[in-house]
Amino acid sequence: MTDDDPAITRVPDFDCPRCGYTCTAVGTTDGTAGAPTPGNVCGCMACGFPMMFDIDPLTGLLRLRTMTPADVDTLSEDQMRELTRVQHFAQTWTPMQRNRN
Numbered sequence: 760m761t762d763d764d765p766a767i768t769r770v771p772d773f774d775c776p777r778c779g780y781t782c783t784a785v786g787t788t789d790g791t792a793g794a795p796t797p798g799n800v801c802g803c804m805a806c807g808f809p810m811m812f813d814i815d816p817l818t819g820l821l822r823l824r825t826m827t828p829a830d831v832d833t834l835s836e837d838q839m840r841e842l843t844r845v846q847h848f849a850q851t852w853t854p855m856q857r858n859r860n
């Protein structure tokens with residue numbers, strides 16, 4: 760996995776509050792090119808903990824943050840489906856796949 764992979768977007772390090780896994784980059788779940796935008800859903804690569812992208816008010820950069828119950832209330836059906844898919848994926852990833860980023 761290299762930095763040129765169009766399906767991978769670098770984000771500031773984010774430690775999963777559930778399992779402690781440090782997420783440094785994210786990819787779209789279907790491997791297609793495209794950067795996440797604020798409001799997109801994401802899951803911890805190790806445990807599937809629900810997270811969301813937003814813009815850090817201090818740096819103006821895209822970052823990950825924990826999904827709040829209020830966020831969950833506003834999710835569309837598509838986002839819910841996406842999140843379910845990420846959580847399913849996370850449990851099938853091998854340690855090697857998790858470490859490649």
Ligand SMILES: [Zn+2]
Binds near residue numbers: 778780805
């Ligand atoms: Zn986790």
